[in-house]
Amino acid sequence: MNYFSTDAIIVYAFLFITLAVGLWAGRNVKSIKEYAIANRTYGTGVLTITMLATYLTGSQAIGYAGHVFDNGVFFPFITRVFCGVIICFLFIARYIAPKMYRFAGCLTLAEIMGKLYGPKVRIWIGILGTLYSLIMVTLQIIWLGYIGDFINIPSQWSIFLGGVFLMFYASRGGMKAVAITDILQFVAITILIPLAANVLLHRFDGIRDMFTHVPSENFNFFQHLNINEFLIPFLWYLFPAFPLSFPFMQRMLMAKDTRQIANSHYIATFYLIGFYLLLTFIGLAAIALKTMGDVNIPHQGSKIFIYLVKTYFPVGIKGIVGIGLLAAVMSTADSFLHSAGMLVAHDVIGPLLQTKKTKIDVLKISQYATFSLGLIAFCIALSYQSLPRILYGDIHWGKGINIFRDFVAIVFTIPMIAGIMGLKTDAKSFFISLIATCITFFIGKLFLSDLWFMPVTIIINAVSFFGAHYLQNKGFLTVKRDEILVT
Structure with a gap:
């Protein structure tokens, strides 16, 4: 492999810029409040961007375009967008956001649960949340290797660079570093999808020509589905575990007021609708290319996005697309890593030692815990050869390491919503x-x-x-x- 191809150099440059920006933004952090929620100093724009950057995981673009390729337009849109975005985000904006002022002063989801259910529950959620977040970080770092492969960078080299860099800036600067790097990464993600759609559009004589090559059954709601295949994803995406999970609750706690929380979710809803519409276009473009005679297109939707990039994107553009995918991975990984470190220090070690009247420096423990957990995730990813499962189909679930994450999501979501309500x-x-x-x-x-x-x-x-x-x-x-x- 060529470690210094044009695409590789573009990716290296982005990684080093991210590290520099993160270290600069996180300098001189002096208190646990500043480390956890950046002293609630950011406006609605930054709050929305850091929330969106965390939400758009490494598999979002690849997974959704593949959904469209496999199942047509309506099934992915109804489940992922209508249920998972529109209903969930509007529910949070309308019913959760107005009540968050009652938890002013809290720094983590576990602390909220402690306010609601007592100190023992806080410690348990702190432990479970740490493992949940650590799994999310590990899965995202594994994706770094996948992204490296498709632009001809050895997977372990891309894991090493991305993993080490995010460990340093997330552990040192906390939320200040994470939020500012999220802005940089959000810009890269926002450029990625329109750029990919535009490159594919040039393979056709306009949008109308592309749609003429898409078979009509791809616009049929029940294209490949029976009622069971539709009902269960419909119900699962209605369950708001992910958008109410640990880093997202921290975003709410770092807001200046409840109006800011609600507005950020309204803005995010509109952005995500446009984001997924562009991914729908990419999925339909893949179907049209297959209809036009591309016999090499994979049969599995999970492989479609990477195939399109490798086959139809020129040198340089591949590097930019790699940056976008890399940004999606790192913006999620650093947010969950920061949450994990906070949970260990603020909600597990801190309360346990306070019962023994031992004075501790929670800020220092948070920084050390964040770095240590990042190192654990990094080591697992380096030795882990399978990809995390994309959110559908028969692709391997990452050897089951996600199972515990799903368990934790179910455990905290309903009690937390009920308590807040x-x-x-x-x-x-x-x-x-x-x-x-x-x-x-x-x-x-x-x-x-x-x-x-x-x-x-x-x-x-x-x-x-x-x-x-x-x-x-x-x-x-x-x-x-x-x-x-x-x-």
């Missing part, structure tokens, strides 16, 4: 739902099909949580969080 909270109902979910999760893995496994586990979590609450209180009780945060 005003349900009377107590630790007993949380731990009952945790135990019931754990039992269901592992039994379900043995006896339930993949199609029904996650919906059944979510239902059991909800039934056990609300059932325990109902039995304890002989009904459903709410409280005014302005007066009582722990009941």
Whole structure:
């Protein structure tokens, strides 16, 4: 492989610029509040950008275009965009954002759960959230190797550069470094998709010509689907676990007020609709190229985006596309890495040592924890040869390391939403739902099909949580969080 091809040099330059910007932005961090939420100094624009950069993971572009190639237009749009973006983001803006002022002063999702359910729950969520975030970081760093391969950079070399760089700037500067590098990475992502669509458009005599080569069944809602194949993804994307997970709650906590939180989600909704429409165009372009006689196009949608880049994109443009994909990976990885370090220091080590009346420097512990967890993820990725599963199809799920991540997502989402919305909270109902979910999760893995496994586990979590609450209180009780945060 050529380590210094034009495309490789473009990618190297982006990596070094990202490192320099991150180290510069994160200089002189002096308090844990500054490290965790940047002292709530950023405006709506930065808040929206850093949230979007975190949301657009390394598999988003590749996965969604592949969805369109496999299943046509409507199924991906209804599940991923309508359910996963429009409904979830508007729900957060309308119902979660107005109530976040009640948690002013909190720095993490685990601390919010501690306010709602008590210190033991805070520590448990801190531990579970650390593992959740560490898995996300590991999966993203593995994607660095995948991206390196397609622009002819050895996978371990791209993992080394990207992984080491994000460890340094995320651990040193915290949210200030992450937010500013997210802006740089967001610009790269925003350039990537329109550029890719424009390059592919030049393979046709205009948009109309492309659509004439797309078979009509690709616009049929039930192109390849039965009701089960539609219903389960529909329900899963409605479950707002990811957009309410650990780094996203930190974005809400770093907002100046609730209006800023709501506005950032409204803006993000419109941006993501346009983003996915362009990815739909790329997927349809691949279908048209296949219809026009490209016999080498892969049959699996998961391989389509990379094939298009390798086959139809000229030198230089491949490097720019590589930067965009790299930015999507690093902006997600650094956010989850920062969250993991904060959870370890602020919500696990800090509370445990406080019970022993031991004075600690939470800022220093956060920095060391972030670097150490990044190093763990980096080492796993270097020794890990399979790709993380893209969000559909039969591609390997990364040897199952995502299973625990899904479990944690189910455990915290419903209790957190219920508490924020005003349900009377107590630790007993949380731990009952945790135990019931754990039992269901592992039994379900043995006896339930993949199609029904996650919906059944979510239902059991909800039934056990609300059932325990109902039995304890002989009904459903709410409280005014302005007066009582722990009941």
